[in-house]
Amino acid sequence: MRQSQIFGKTLREAPKDEVSVNAKLLERGGFIYKNSAGVYSYLPLGWRVLSKIADIIREEMNAISAQEMFMPALVEKKYLDATSRWDVGIGFEARGKKEKSANFVLGWTHEEVLTAIASKYINSYKDLPLAAYQIQTKFRNELRAKSGLLRGKEFIMKDLYSFHASESDFRNYYEIVKKTYLNIFKRCGLKTVYTLAAGGDYTAENTHEFHVLCPVGEDVVFVCLKCGYAENKEISKLNAGGKCSKCAGKIIKENAIEVGNIFPLGTKYSDAFNLNFLNSKGKKESVIMGSYGIGLGRTMGAIVETLHDDNGIIWPEFAAPYKFHLVELKNSNPVVKKEAEKIYKTCLDKGIEVLYDDRDDKSAGEKFADADLIGIPTRLVISEKTLSKNSVEIKNRKTGKINLLKISNIKNDKSFI
Ligand code: ATP
Ligand code: MG
Numbered sequence: 001m002r003q004s005q006i007f008g009k010t011l012r013e014a015p016k017d018e019v020s021v022n023a024k025l026l027e028r029g030g031f032i033y034k035n036s037a038g039v040y041s042y043l044p045l046g047w048r049v050l051s052k053i054a055d056i057i058r059e060e061m062n063a064i065s066a067q068e069m070f071m072p073a074l075v076e077k078k079y080l081d082a083t084s085r086w087d088v089g090i091g092f093e094a095r096g097k098k099e100k101s102a103n104f105v106l107g108w109t110h111e112e113v114l115t116a117i118a119s120k121y122i123n124s125y126k127d128l129p130l131a132a133y134q135i136q137t138k139f140r141n142e143l144r145a146k147s148g149l150l151r152g153k154e155f156i157m158k159d160l161y162s163f164h165a166s167e168s169d170f171r172n173y174y175e176i177v178k179k180t181y182l183n184i185f186k187r188c189g190l191k192t193v194y195t196l197a198a199g200g201d202y203t204a205e206n207t208h209e210f211h212v213l214c215p216v217g218e219d220v221v222f223v224c225l226k227c228g229y230a231e232n233k234e235i236s237k238l239n240a241g242g243k244c245s246k247c248a249g250k251i252i253k254e255n256a257i258e259v260g261n262i263f264p265l266g267t268k269y270s271d272a273f274n275l276n277f278l279n280s281k282g283k284k285e286s287v288i289m290g291s292y293g294i295g296l297g298r299t300m301g302a303i304v305e306t307l308h309d310d311n312g313i314i315w316p317e318f319a320a321p322y323k324f325h326l327v328e329l330k331n332s333n334p335v336v337k338k339e340a341e342k343i344y345k346t347c348l349d350k351g352i353e354v355l356y357d358d359r360d361d362k363s364a365g366e367k368f369a370d371a372d373l374i375g376i377p378t379r380l381v382i383s384e385k386t387l388s389k390n391s392v393e394i395k396n397r398k399t400g401k402i403n404l405l406k407i408s409n410i411k412n413d414k415s416f417i
Pocket of ligand 1: 298
């Protein structure tokens with residue numbers, strides 16, 4: 001992509017109305033645009049990051065036999081009436097202009113909707129287990145929407161639901177999802193802790209959350225320094241400085257961002273929607289369910305909160321919008337421009353993801369500042385100086401390490417790709 005043509009521009013100053021680091025850097029970098037408090041548009045650069053995160057999630061979900069589908073954002077009252085969740089104060093009601101009262105809510109979660117669908121197709125133990133997920137916008141009337149992508153009034157969530165014939169089959173899958181989630185966050189460049197937590201408006205049982213330790217996180221968790229066991233303050237009996245109940249290691253208290261949450265649902269939803277199956281002896285039983293959420297935007301925000309420096313974002317490899325940032329410093333030398341164009345074309349031909357700073361009206365200093373702000377992992381600089389050595393300068397955004405790379409290697413060297 002040519003930077004001269006990209007929809008969205010870098011900004012020198014952070015917007016005055018933003019307080020969070022993720023919103024400031026993402027808006028300055030041209031990744032997102034704030035439409036309203038807690039309501040953001042993803043500009044092309046930001047959408048690439050979000051799509052990378054979605055790709056990782058899809059790959060990991062498909063690998064555990066979860067099937068992707070897509071459900072409506074308009075959720076009719078009858079669904080939430082069945083579980084007495086219509087009056088939960090989380091949602092936005094959706095009312096036709098000419099209607100006096102709302103018969104729909106904008107979906108803030110989809111347990112009811114999917115359970116109703118599943119009751120049509122699950123009849124026998126042979127139909128189980130089953131797991132289905134979607135990546136979709138959720139709507140919640142968040143009153144404290146001041147944390148950029150960490151807390152939106154609308155946000156993109158991956159929600160997975162699983163259906164099982166027995167508690168042991170469910171527990172087995174829950175452990176598989178746990179491992180998969182840890183892997184997803186690792187691939188997104190995040191270190192997470194697995195936290196015992198409350199069930200909120202979903203279940204009376206305990207649930208598990210995935211937390212990124214970070215001072216701006218709105219959750220408080222107690223974590224064992226030795227074994228990593230963690231509990232959310234909401235339910236914890238642990239104390240900072242005390243001993244871990246599992247290994248007697250030292251407990252610390254930390255702020256944390258909840259990026260994922262998994263829920264044992266038992267038969268609460270299946271009973272509400274008559275989701276039964278005939279077991280192998282022909283006897284009717286309730287289906288056992290679980291649900292599993294990840295906030296994609298919040299994950300993106302958590303990456304920015306934890307991976308940045310004074311100059312800008314430092315994207316981890318697999319969530320980066322592009323692999324390379326090619327910067328040409330032509331100093332009015334047309335040969336530099338010509339060579340830069342050639343390298344750009346080589347990258348495109350090879351399918352290498354590259355953002356090419358071809359802007360003629362920016363100084364070297366401005367280009368470098370923008371490259372640091374945008375935070376692509378590897379910067380390639382071509383200038384008169386590097387060309388005199390038939391090379392480009394290759395700089396690692398994270399370590400700051402600089403090397404020279406022969407231009408011929410860009411065409412030949414597999415390690416470059
Ligand atoms: P919180 O306690 O932070 O309000 P929650 O526990 O209500 O979140 P869940 O219902 O567990 O959220 O949603 C699953 C996932 O969706 C969360 O782990 C988080 O990653 C994401 N998420 C939830 N609410 C928001 C929001 N307002 N903005 C962005 N992401 C969100
Ligand atoms: Mg949660």
